Amino acid sequence: MDTSEAFPQNVLPPDETKRLMDNAPSKITPAPTLKAIDDVDAGLTAAGYIPNRQIATAVYLAHHLQKPILVEGPAGVGKTELAKSVAAWMNLPLIRMQCYEGLDESKSLYEWKYGKQLLYTQILKDKIGSVISESDNLARALDKLHAFGDIFFSRNFLEPRPLLRALEQPSGAVLLIDEIDKSDQEFEAFLLEILSDYQVSVPEIGSIQAAVAPVVLLTSNSTRDLGDALKRRCLHLHIGFPDEKLEARIISSRVPGIDERLLRQLVTFVQQLRTLDLKKLPSVSETIDWAKVMVLLHTSVLDVTVVRDTLNVLLKFEADIEAAGKQLAAMTHKAQQAAGIA
Amino acid sequence: MKFTTSDNTIPATASEPLRRFLQVARGAGLRVSAAEGIDAARAVDVVGYTERAVLKQALGLVLAKTPDEKALYDETFDLFFKHEALAGDGPFGEAAPGADEDGAQPQGGESALALLLLSDNRGELATAVESAGRESGVQNIRFFTQKNLYTRRILTRMGLRELEDEMEKLRESGTPEGMDNAALLQDRLDTLRASVRDLVERNLLLYARGDTEAFREQLLKNARLTNIDRRDLERMRVLVREMTKKLATRYAKTRRRRLRGQLDVRRTLRKNMGWGGVPFITVWKQKRIEKPRVMVLCDVSGSVAAMAQFLLMFLYALNEVMADLRAFAYSGSLIEVSEILEKEPVEQAIVSIMQRIGYGSSNYGNSLVDFEEGWMPFVTNKTTVIILGDARGNNNDPRTDILARISQRAKRLIWLNPEYPALWGTGDSDMPRYAPYCNLVTECSTLRHLDRVISDILESTR
Ligand SMILES: Nc1ncnc2c1ncn2[C@@H]1O[C@H](COP(=O)(O)OP(=O)(O)OP(=O)(O)O)[C@@H](O)[C@H]1O
Ligand SMILES: [Mg+2]
Numbered sequence: 001m002d003t004s005e006a007f008p009q010n011v012l013p014p015d016e017t018k019r020l021m022d023n024a025p026s027k028i029t030p031a032p033t034l035k036a037i038d039d040v041d042a043g044l045t046a047a048g049y050i051p052n053r054q055i056a057t058a059v060y061l062a063h064h065l066q067k068p069i070l071v072e073g074p075a076g077v078g079k080t081e082l083a084k085s086v087a088a089w090m091n092l093p094l095i096r097m098q099c100y101e102g103l104d105e106s107k108s109l110y111e112w113k114y115g116k117q118l119l120y121t122q123i124l125k126d127k128i129g130s131v132i133s134e135s136d137n138l139a140r141a142l143d144k145l146h147a148f149g150d151i152f153f154s155r156n157f158l159e160p161r162p163l164l165r166a167l168e169q170p171s172g173a174v175l176l177i178d179e180i181d182k183s184d185q186e187f188e189a190f191l192l193e194i195l196s197d198y199q200v201s202v203p204e205i206g207s208i209q210a211a212v213a214p215v216v217l218l219t220s221n222s223t224r225d226l227g228d229a230l231k232r233r234c235l236h237l238h239i240g241f242p243d244e245k246l247e248a249r250i251i252s253s254r255v256p257g258i259d260e261r262l263l264r265q266l267v268t269f270v271q272q273l274r275t276l277d278l279k280k281l282p283s284v285s286e287t288i289d290w291a292k293v294m295v296l297l298h299t300s301v302l303d304v305t306v307v308r309d310t311l312n313v314l315l316k317f318e319a320d321i322e323a324a325g326k327q328l329a330a331m332t333h334k335a336q337q338a339a340g341i342a
Numbered sequence: 343m344k345f346t347t348s349d350n351t352i353p354a355t356a357s358e359p360l361r362r363f364l365q366v367a368r369g370a371g372l373r374v375s376a377a378e379g380i381d382a383a384r385a386v387d388v389v390g391y392t393e394r395a396v397l398k399q400a401l402g403l404v405l406a407k408t409p410d411e412k413a414l415y416d417e418t419f420d421l422f423f424k425h426e427a428l429a430g431d432g433p434f435g436e437a438a439p440g441a442d443e444d445g446a447q448p449q450g451g452e453s454a455l456a457l458l459l460l461s462d463n464r465g466e467l468a469t470a471v472e473s474a475g476r477e478s479g480v481q482n483i484r485f486f487t488q489k490n491l492y493t494r495r496i497l498t499r500m501g502l503r504e505l506e507d508e509m510e511k512l513r514e515s516g517t518p519e520g521m522d523n524a525a526l527l528q529d530r531l532d533t534l535r536a537s538v539r540d541l542v543e544r545n546l547l548l549y550a551r552g553d554t555e556a557f558r559e560q561l562l563k564n565a566r567l568t569n570i571d572r573r574d575l576e577r578m579r580v581l582v583r584e585m586t587k588k589l590a591t592r593y594a595k596t597r598r599r600r601l602r603g604q605l606d607v608r609r610t611l612r613k614n615m616g617w618g619g620v621p622f623i624t625v626w627k628q629k630r631i632e633k634p635r636v637m638v639l640c641d642v643s644g645s646v647a648a649m650a651q652f653l654l655m656f657l658y659a660l661n662e663v664m665a666d667l668r669a670f671a672y673s674g675s676l677i678e679v680s681e682i683l684e685k686e687p688v689e690q691a692i693v694s695i696m697q698r699i700g701y702g703s704s705n706y707g708n709s710l711v712d713f714e715e716g717w718m719p720f721v722t723n724k725t726t727v728i729i730l731g732d733a734r735g736n737n738n739d740p741r742t743d744i745l746a747r748i749s750q751r752a753k754r755l756i757w758l759n760p761e762y763p764a765l766w767g768t769g770d771s772d773m774p775r776y777a778p779y780c781n782l783v784t785e786c787s788t789l790r791h792l793d794r795v796i797s798d799i800l801e802s803t804r
Contacts, residue, residue: 037389037396057389057399064388065381069403225591232375235403238412277687319685 036060049078049085050249058237059086068195068216070180070231073239076283078250079219080178082239086215087174095169095214096176097162099183105190109200111159163194164208172212180230181220188230195233242284244271250284255291264339265302266291272331273314276324282314289313302335304328360386362481363401366422372411378404394423453508455501459530467534471541474499480545492542497535505531563789567649567760578789579688582655585793589800590663634668634725636799639713641731642696643673643704649760649787650700653730654692656792658683664800668720671695672709672731673702678717706735706772710744721751726799728756730786733766733773740772742779749779754802758786758795 040056062069071079087094097108160168166175180188194200198210218234220226242250248267252258266287274281290313299306307328315321336342360383368374381404389400398419406415458467478495505527512524562578640657642650657669661683671679677699682691721727727748749755757780759766759773766773777783786795
């Protein structure tokens, strides 16, 4: 291991500091001001997303520092939902880009409208005779042809993809770059450029700068390690499984009208399940599904039979169902106790 | 707590406490780049210092980029600010007065330190210790051997010399009162010395941990696996995991989702049509790897028992990152362990494998027969076969013929031997007999070896 890399210089040279400060994207107008972390909390809650303090702080800070948030955490803890809710609350359009292996610049940034360009070529070919004949000398003719060429690579023929769309929203946008870990490393590097100053350059046209810096959220399920450069560029928010109280609040917002005692039981049970050594722990989305199933079944008391019959909603692996099997009785009993039933 | 803004070269960015915290964070092993340092300062500008919890979260978002780093960060933050909170502001001299007030102080108590000790005001004493510590630069401590040096420095700064002179005078006075006072002061001084040592120790842990941790890791990576101490097991596990994770990142393309162990909904429904689709019988997806790109045969016999668990650890981690790997363990005979590695957590997997087949006396010939009978058809010209073992077959027939056949079918055959090359061929080692059939025979006895060899292999199987 190269220790010099792991332990960089302690002191920042002042001019380095200044350079970095000057490069901060300050020319861009920020979206509506967030006054306090509490506002964020309230706003997201109103949009149906129950944040913990860390999440609210992250959104607040991202806004003020104009930095993207990289959200990591297990599947189903509400990473994608967070972006949606931020958009809903700030009343900004949500532009989502799902990443996959092979995603590249042309699919994410812009494409030329080949069909239209082709059509245009046809017209140009038809008209070329008359264009040239109208000019009395070669230089003038060439000028005219150039003028046509410039139109050829102009905005008219540009098809914006999510990244460009996000930059072009007049009042800003929430840009969700979902599952960045699925994309290739080259794409990550490309993204880095855009995220550093919210500006892209289209060789034929010039650079396009965001009018309003978008709020950017990237999500990752950590199927691969992201590059250090990208991580450095982002605020890093890890969303883990919620604690009992928070989970109960999430469920009651997602399954409105659920009986308070049933809710208590479900949450207590799932929380216990998460302490087992399972291959895949049930996530918030599973708890929500389970709660919905219970409401449909008109369950009011969680007993071993109901739990066993529906356990596959929570656990997706054979080995996990087996492993949890021996503990069901004890865990259901505890759940009942927590709700004051047993 | 007071936060003073520092000199004017760095504009309002890194205030002194933040600068010190960043230094501590680096020492603890967090990587804080220049840009992150600036972001940290901007974050502090936004959220302010007043709410400790908010400050902690905000800095955490900027500085810690993995769950491991988060844990490290939380711990460091708490430690640092607990430390800071103790530290008072005024220099030691200003802390002394309080003592005069009750006027009942007996004779002696001339020096500031004596007064402070006699006042028995713990808060003030702690404050004085902290600020003397800071003034003596205790945060620069890096080595264990510097503990006495710093303890002495701090005590001196607090006025040890004057105190000792005074105690000497008291004793010389010969009065019972003077003797008593000297004894009392000596008592309190001993306590003070203990708390100064404590402070020094805390600083050592806080500021030198990164250095020593990194140092220790270097040590472990280069240590022969047979020499590794039990107490370093956990650290080794982390190192192995880190190493394979790095390999996985670099060779990300070799990774594909695995289907084994998931419910096959369609086939389950079909099987249960007779019961109206109620799933009595569940069908699980079983995707056997018919064309493994890498097959690893790992020796777990008595002669390599000391290192077998590291090899298995590595194998386990490798299995997590490579989709098309099949793993085998052998001593007297050979079994496939892919399933165990797949299904059980690492400690458990190692125990199960060792219980089933470990510690026996090696029989390479037998093990090769087992492999040929069970799995030879899966070896194709796309497969790299890796054998990990010392090739000590207890004088049984080595069955080089089988190895020859494997070699013929496989793309490559690689032998990794944990012994010093000088020992190959001595005693019952059949290494020289096997070697002609291998594309590569190489020593592999440290984590660093393993890392290099495996990444070479991954490189060539890409
Ligand atoms: N804090 C929360 N408040 C409200 N709903 C939540 C919260 N957390 C999770 N949910 C709900 O959980 C479900 C799963 O969330 P989401 O799809 O955002 O998860 P994810 O982390 O993006 O998962 P994946 O990694 O699988 O994409 C959604 O239905 C969402 O509404
Ligand atoms: Mg998602």
